[in-house]
Amino acid sequence: MIIVQLSDLHVCPPGVLAYGRVPTNDMLREAIEHVNALRPRADVVLATGDLVHAGDAEEYATLRRLLAELEAPVYLVPGNHDDRNNLRQVFADSDYLPDAGDFLHYAVADYPVRLIGLDTVVPGKAGGELCERRLAWLQDALEAATDRPTVVFMHHPPFRTNIDHMDVIGLEGAAPMGRLVARHPQIERILCGHLHRPIQVRWNGTLASTAPSTAHQVVLDLRRGAEGAFALEPPGFQVHVWSRDTGIVSHTAHVGRFDGPHLFVDDGTGGVG
Numbered sequence: 326m327i328i329v330q331l332s333d334l335h336v337c338p339p340g341v342l343a344y345g346r347v348p349t350n351d352m353l354r355e356a357i358e359h360v361n362a363l364r365p366r367a368d369v370v371l372a373t374g375d376l377v378h379a380g381d382a383e384e385y386a387t388l389r390r391l392l393a394e395l396e397a398p399v400y401l402v403p404g405n406h407d408d409r410n411n412l413r414q415v416f417a418d419s420d421y422l423p424d425a426g427d428f429l430h431y432a433v434a435d436y437p438v439r440l441i442g443l444d445t446v447v448p449g450k451a452g453g454e455l456c457e458r459r460l461a462w463l464q465d466a467l468e469a470a471t472d473r474p475t476v477v478f479m480h481h482p483p484f485r486t487n488i489d490h491m492d493v494i495g496l497e498g499a500a501p502m503g504r505l506v507a508r509h510p511q512i513e514r515i516l517c518g519h520l521h522r523p524i525q526v527r528w529n530g531t532l533a534s535t536a537p538s539t540a541h542q543v544v545l546d547l548r549r550g551a552e553g554a555f556a557l558e559p560p561g562f563q564v565h566v567w568s569r570d571t572g573i574v575s576h577t578a579h580v581g582r583f584d585g586p587h588l589f590v591d592d593g594t595g596g597v598g
């Protein structure tokens with residue numbers, strides 16, 4: 326099973342640049358072309374929040390048009406730039422988003438790996454939260470299938486990244502989530518967004534990670550108190566490959582035009598790679 330993770334799409338109204346600078350819509354179009362060109366093909370695509378930039382209905386309509394080009398089914402969770410109501414309205418015909426209730430969380434059992442999408446949004450805040458109600462829902466979702474390999478995906482990572490300006494808008498409720506996760510070894514991965522870079526950590530008996538953005542990347546600056554900044558480093562997405570033998574093996578793919586591919590030739594220097 327191949328799970329592609331797109332993150333932090335930050336789709337804008339047509340013709341608008343995010344932060345006056347980033348052509349997020351064109352960049353998503355290009356990322357989708359790369360995903361569609363993968364062989365073997367992706368079975369499923371997860372989009373881990375900040376789907377649009379300002380939460381407007383017009384942006385979700387644009388997002389919907391862009392995502393229609395994806396050849397694999399896509400599952401959305403919201404991030405701090407999203408608006409639950411507008412997201413829900415524009416994707417009202419989806420077969421997985423809950424029609425009612427306060428949160429856009431759900432479990433998908435149609436694949437060899439069970440998928441649990443979490444909604445960490447707190448309206449009006451950049452940081453996220455797993456409140457008691459959401460933790461209780463997660464507990465039920467995990468207990469419903471303790472023997473199935475499971476991926477949890479969410480926008481705000483539950484771990485500290487050492488990128489200061491992002492850590493201060495991290496996730497409340499991470500500690501009780503960690504205790505819950507530690508009791509559920511079926512969790513193969515916790516896949517997050519928000520950081521606009523790929524980061525991995527061992528966390529409560531599983532691996533937790535973030536993904537690059539399909540648009541702008543957060544600058545790698547680990548100094549205490551460093552100011553928040555982004556750069557147009559190569560955008561990308563994650564490719565999580567699951568098999569019964571290996572569990573999940575995760576790759577980072579970059580989107581763009583680069584020199585190559587060039588076939589390796591044996592030039593007597595120690596083989597290929």
Ligand SMILES: [Fe+2]
Pocket residue numbers: 333335374375404519520521
């Ligand atoms: Fe973002």
Ligand SMILES: [Fe+2]
Pocket residue numbers: 375404405406480518519520
């Ligand atoms: Fe975010």
